[in-house]
Amino acid sequence: MVSVFGATGFEVPDHARLNVRSNFIQLHELALGFWAFGTPARIRFAKRGFAALGLTLRGRGAASSGKQTAAAAVGCPTLASPDQPSEFHYGASLEKVFVRFDAKGLERRLAALLGAPINRTVRFELADFTSQDMLSGLVGLVETLLNQVERRPCVLSPLALRELEEAVTVQLLFTGRHALTGKLQRRPPLTSADPIKRAEQFIEANWQHPITMEVLTDVTGVSARTLFRSFVRTRGYSPMVFARKIRLERAHALLSRPNATTSVTGVALDCGFSNLGRFAHDYASMFGELPSKTLSRSHPAAPGSGRPRDRET
Numbered sequence: 001m002v003s004v005f006g007a008t009g010f011e012v013p014d015h016a017r018l019n020v021r022s023n024f025i026q027l028h029e030l031a032l033g034f035w036a037f038g039t040p041a042r043i044r045f046a047k048r049g050f051a052a053l054g055l056t057l058r059g060r061g062a063a064s065s066g067k068q069t070a071a072a073a074v075g076c077p078t079l080a081s082p083d084q085p086s087e088f089h090y091g092a093s094l095e096k097v098f099v100r101f102d103a104k105g106l107e108r109r110l111a112a113l114l115g116a117p118i119n120r121t122v123r124f125e126l127a128d129f130t131s132q133d134m135l136s137g138l139v140g141l142v143e144t145l146l147n148q149v150e151r152r153p154c155v156l157s158p159l160a161l162r163e164l165e166e167a168v169t170v171q172l173l174f175t176g177r178h179a180l181t182g183k184l185q186r187r188p189p190l191t192s193a194d195p196i197k198r199a200e201q202f203i204e205a206n207w208q209h210p211i212t213m214e215v216l217t218d219v220t221g222v223s224a225r226t227l228f229r230s231f232v233r234t235r236g237y238s239p240m241v242f243a244r245k246i247r248l249e250r251a252h253a254l255l256s257r258p259n260a261t262t263s264v265t266g267v268a269l270d271c272g273f274s275n276l277g278r279f280a281h282d283y284a285s286m287f288g289e290l291p292s293k294t295l296s297r298s299h300p301a302a303p304g305s306g307r308p309r310d311r312e313t
Contacts, residue, residue: 001043004024005024005033006045006048007043007044007045008044008045008046009042009043009044010041010042010043010044011041011042011043012037012039012040012041012042013039013040014039014040015039017038017039017092018037018038018039019036019037019038019039020036020037020038021034021035021036021037021038021095022034022035022036025149027149027161027165028161028162028165029101029102029105029165029169030099030100030101030102030145030165030168030169031050031099031100032097032098032099032100032145032146032149033097033098033099033100034095034096034097034098035090035095035096035098036094036095036096037090037092037094038092039092040089040090040091040092041089041090042087042088042089042090043087043088043090044085044086044087045080045085045086045087046085047082047083047084047085048082048086049082049102049103049104050082050100050101050102050103051079051080051081051082051100051101051103051106051122051124051172051176052079052080052086052098052099052100052101053077053078053079053098053099053100053101053138053142053172054072054077054078054079054080054088054096054097054098055077055096055097055098055099055139055142056072056073056074056075056076056077056094056095056096057074057095057096057097058074058093058094058095059073059090059091059092059093059094059095060072060073060091060093060094061073061088061089061090061091061094061096062088062089063078063080063086063087063088063089063126063127064086064087064088064126065078065079065080065081065084065085065086065124065126066081066084066085066086066123066126068125068126068127069126070126070127071127072088072089072094072096076127077127077129077135077139078126078127079124079125079126079127079129079172079176080124080126081121081122081123081124081126082103082106082121082122082123083103083121083123084123097142097146099142099145099168101169101172103121103122105169106122106169106172106173107121107122108214109166109169109170109173109213109214110122110173110180110184112213112214112216112217112223112224113170113173113184113213113223113224113225114180114183114184114223114225115217115222115223115224115225115226116223118180120179122173122178122179122180123178123179124176124177124178125176125177125178128177129175129176129177130174130175130176130177130181130185131175134171134174134175135175137171137175138168138171138172138175141164141167141168141171142168144164145164145165145168148160148161148164148274156269156274157268157269157270157271157272157273157274159208159209159210159271159272160272160273160274161274162210162212163210163211163212163240163272166210166212166213170213184225187229188223188225188226188229189226190226190229190230190233191220191222191226191227191230193234195220195221195222195227195230196220196227196230196231196234196235198219198220199216199219199220199227199231199239200242202215202216202219203239203242203243203246204246207243207246207247207250207271207272208250208270208271208272211239211240211243216239227239244282245286247271247272247273248271248282248283248286248287250271251267251268251271251273251279251283251291252283252286252287252291252294254267254270254271255267255291255294255295255298256294256298257298258295258298258299262295262299263295264276264280264291264292264295267291268291279291280292
């Protein structure tokens with residue numbers, strides 16, 4: 001608890017019943033973890049450099065952040081702020097997943113959304129969220145992230161992971177209440193065609209790298225909210241949908257000109273798709289055939305070669 005999670009206090013009144021189950025993975029800016037102790041427990045933290053979203057899977061407990069206290073139960077998430085001391089009380093049966101968000105990463109994402117620098121740490125309400133729909137969207141994205149990293153064998157595109165991490169972070173900023181929630185909820189202004197064209201040109205030239213809000217804000221000179229709204233208004237879709245289209249086109253080109261090691265799975269991962277079923281569906285919708293069909297037509301297996309085929313769903 002001290003060396004991995006940074007706790008400053010860990011108290012267990014009934015040592016005989018202690019049965020710890022824990023897991024932790026550090027991603028790029030987010031970290032995912034799981035706790036269960038089999039007995040009541042109390043954990044304390046000093047001020048930390050990250051926000052912590054707690055999602056209870058089973059049992060009950062309580063959480064505090066600064067002067068705020070809230071119940072922790074199924075359907076009642078908590079969001080501890082980076083610059084506040086926090087404390088968590090576990091019931092004997094409580095099991096919880098948590099997501100840690102780097103404080104500097106939150107500030108950068110918020111600055112990109114608003115198009116202005118953020119000169120203070122984002123401080124959240126512990127258990128007050130903007131809406132149930134936004135909260136459901138956040139939980140859904142966290143579940144998607146958990147499913148991706150828990151898959152065995154894990155086939156996870158680093159490109160897709162970075163963009164999924166950003167999606168979770170952005171959703172958190174719109175879902176958790178903080179001092180700048182009002183500004184985030186205002187409709188952003190529209191921009192001219194030039195930033196949209198610059199964004200398209202950048203995506204076309206850098207499709208194999210993560211397309212993030214910070215990068216697009218730097219490239220276009222407008223806030224992410226303005227760019228996204230203007231993109232949808234003029235193109236009918238978001239920059240990320242445009243990026244997916246470009247990546248599908250690149251996947252089609254790679255499958256149409258394969259080498260001896262080309263596979264559907266490898267091409268999908270290289271082009272930023274971790275869900276192979278979704279990749280096959282989107283590819284077929286765009287090109288009228290499954291990616292395996294493109295590959296087999298472009299590079300048919302020799303009779304008796306036993307060349308393995310990728311299975312698609």
